[in-house]
Amino acid sequence: MANGHGENDLKRSFKLGLHGLLTTCSKEEFCKAFPGFTNAENERLHHLYIQVIVSLHKNIEDEFEALCEETKVDDILGSIEELVEEQTLDPLYLDKTNLNTVAQALSTLKKNEIRNLTTMLEKSEAHNNLLRSRVELLQKEIHNSSDASNVVDKSKTGMWNN
Numbered sequence: 043m044a045n046g047h048g049e050n051d052l053k054r055s056f057k058l059g060l061h062g063l064l065t066t067c068s069k070e071e072f073c074k075a076f077p078g079f080t081n082a083e084n085e086r087l088h089h090l091y092i093q094v095i096v097s098l099h100k101n102i103e104d105e106f107e108a109l110c111e112e113t114k115v116d117d118i119l120g121s122i123e124e125l126v127e128e129q130t131l132d133p134l135y136l137d138k139t140n141l142n143t144v145a146q147a148l149s150t151l152k153k154n155e156i157r158n159l160t161t162m163l164e165k166s167e168a169h170n171n172l173l174r175s176r177v178e179l180l181q182k183e184i185h186n187s188s189d190a191s192n193v194v195d196k197s198k199t200g201m202w203n204n
Contacts, residue, residue: 049116056106064099076181083184090180094173102166109158118151 072091073084110116 049110049119052115052119053106053110057103060099060102060106064095064102079184080188083188087177087180087184091177094177098166098169098173101169102162105162105165109162113154113158 069088072088073079073081076084076087079087
């Protein structure tokens with residue numbers, strides 16, 4: 043079964059959740075977080091921030107797609123949809139099903155899902171930490187550049203005043 047309703051719903055829900063997590067803040071809010079920077083520095087830093095968010099969003103979506111393909115989510119959801127359909131068509135279905143077997147299967151599926159999501163989250167957190175480190179390094183470079191620029195400006199002013 044290729045890309046059934048269940049998989050489309052799962053992917054749509056994931057993207058909605060991801061969008062809420064990775065929605066960028068306004069430029070004004072961003073600039074407030076860095077009051078010591080010039081407008082040009084804030085502009086460059088905000089542009090970099092937007093690029094990081096877009097890249098992170100794309101990477102997480104790609105990882106989710108790969109995980110769905112790897113775990114054959116479409117096949118699993120197709121089987122579940124078929125079972126649900128059978129269940130709704132057969133009023134005696136519940137009497138035929140061993141509830142313990144269903145509970146065990148569901149428990150195993152959920153544990154595997156939790157394991158996979160935990161792995162994805164750990165990867166995302168590691169990626170976020172890497173990006174934070176890069177932003178901090180850029181902030182330090184900008185700060186050091188500003189300090190150096192101030193020293194040069196002061197030395198020029200001192201030379202002209204002599």
